Amino acid sequence: MNEMRINHLAVVVDDLDSALVFWRDGLGLPLGGREDVPAEAVEVAFLELENAHIELVRPADDESGVAKYLAKRGAGMHHVCIEVDDIHAKLKQLAEAGVELINETPRERDGRLYAFVHPKSTGGVLVELYQRSVA
Amino acid sequence: MNEMRINHLAVVVDDLDSALVFWRDGLGLPLGGREDVPAEAVEVAFLELENAHIELVRPADDESGVAKYLAKRGAGMHHVCIEVDDIHAKLKQLAEAGVELINETPRERDGRLYAFVHPKSTGGVLVELYQRSVA
Numbered sequence: 027m028n029e030m031r032i033n034h035l036a037v038v039v040d041d042l043d044s045a046l047v048f049w050r051d052g053l054g055l056p057l058g059g060r061e062d063v064p065a066e067a068v069e070v071a072f073l074e075l076e077n078a079h080i081e082l083v084r085p086a087d088d089e090s091g092v093a094k095y096l097a098k099r100g101a102g103m104h105h106v107c108i109e110v111d112d113i114h115a116k117l118k119q120l121a122e123a124g125v126e127l128i129n130e131t132p133r134e135r136d137g138r139l140y141a142f143v144h145p146k147s148t149g150g151v152l153v154e155l156y157q158r159s160v161a
Numbered sequence: 162m163n164e165m166r167i168n169h170l171a172v173v174v175d176d177l178d179s180a181l182v183f184w185r186d187g188l189g190l191p192l193g194g195r196e197d198v199p200a201e202a203v204e205v206a207f208l209e210l211e212n213a214h215i216e217l218v219r220p221a222d223d224e225s226g227v228a229k230y231l232a233k234r235g236a237g238m239h240h241v242c243i244e245v246d247d248i249h250a251k252l253k254q255l256a257e258a259g260v261e262l263i264n265e266t267p268r269e270r271d272g273r274l275y276a277f278v279h280p281k282s283t284g285g286v287l288v289e290l291y292q293r294s295v296a
Contacts, residue, residue, distance in 0.1 A: 030190060031211040032167055035241055037284050045284035052258035052282075053243070053251070055165060075243070076166040077212040082284060101285030103238040106170055108188070108210070116188070123187035147187075149172050149180035149217060150236030 033107040033156050034072075036081045038096050042071050045082050045101075049073045055080065068092060105142070105152035113139050113157040132157065168242040168291050169207075171216045173231050177206050180217050180236075184208045190215065203227060240277070240287035248274050248292040267292065 039045040042060070050057050050073060058072035058079060067090040073080040083104065085093035095104060110116045113132050120127060120143065129141035139157035174180040177195070185192050185208060193207035193214060202225040208215040218239065220228035230239060245251045248267050255262060255278065264276035274292035 029211060030188070032170070032213050035167070035170065037286055039284035041284075047258055048255070048260050048278070048283045048288075052255040052260040053165070053245075054254065076164060078167050099234075102280065103241065103286055106238065110188075119189065120183070120187040123182055125183050125187040143183070145237065148183045149174035149176075151172055151238055153183075 029111045029158070031109050032078045033109045034079045034081045035106050036083055036104045036154075037102065038083050038085070038092050038099075038104045039101045040084065040096060042069060042082055042084045046071065049080060049082065062086065066090060105154050107140075107154040107156055109156045109158045111158055113141060113155055116155060117141055164246045164293070166244050167213045168244045169214045169216045170241050171218055171239045171289075172237065173218050173220070173227050173234075173239045174236045175219065175231060177204060177217055177219045181206065184215060184217065197221065201225060240289050242275075242289040242291055244291045244293040246293050248276060248290055251290060252276055 049055050055073040055075060058074045060071040062069050067085065067087045069084045069086055071082040083092055085096055087093060092104065117127060117130065117132065121130065125147040126144040127141065128144050132139040132141045141155050143153040143155065145152050184190050190208040190210060193209045195206040197204050202220065202222045204219045204221055206217040218227055220231055222228060227239065252262060252265065256265065260282040261279040262276065263279050267274040267276045276290050278288040278290065280287050
């Protein structure tokens with residue numbers, strides 16, 4: 027039984043308005059929200075797809091992880107977030123397979139459990155795992 | 162009405178087996194297939210999620226576009242593919258919004274219409290559009 031799904035794809039940009047010309051105006055995705063997140067020093071915009079969403083992230087200062095990513099790598103895809111049924115079991119299974127985890131135990135944000143997997147174990151992709159919400 | 166969905170996320174890797182340690186063995190995604198594609202000088206592996214798939218791509222020579230991408234950028238996410246209902250209408254809408262297209266008219270592969278959008282218009286993301294299959 028394959029219960030895993032893409033929740034969102036995060037994209038780091040230097041200008042939200044010019045990115046929205048493609049994602050919202052050109053492609054026609056509904057803008058699900060746009061907000062400042064001072065705690066993380068970013069401004070984010072959410073574009074809704076039928077089965078997932080695109081999260082555009084603009085650094086609001088030069089110090090955050092995404093600001094440094096943008097300075098080093100340029101704009102582009104930052105991470106993919108995959109929902110799993112049991113994040114504790116999945117992290118244990120990953121550790122046993124020899125996968126390098128950034129968060130060995132889940133962290134919590136807005137009531138959601140999450141953990142990041144190191145790109146060196148995934149083929150260069152920063153992967154975020156989400157505990158699937160209970161419906 | 163939002164009919165668009167993520168079809169797949171393509172990841173360029175230098176070694177399929179080590180990437181599969183994470184995606185298949187650790188995360189537990191079913192391997193939907195693995196094959197050489199001599200026409201494009203790549204080897205690909207498909208991992209199935211509930212709502213999309215991950216496509217791992219390993220260059221088989223040094224000349225292809227993905228080989229050059231790997232040499233320049235390192236392993237990581239290469240493009241995201243989004244299904245649309247009417248690719249001709251969508252490309253027209255994108256052009257009218259001033260979005261730069263790599264393919265101004267759809268190309269065809271295996272009976273599927275597709276077109277790429279230039280990363281400079283999307284916030285650094287290479288976006289592939291797919292004509293949604295008729296069920």
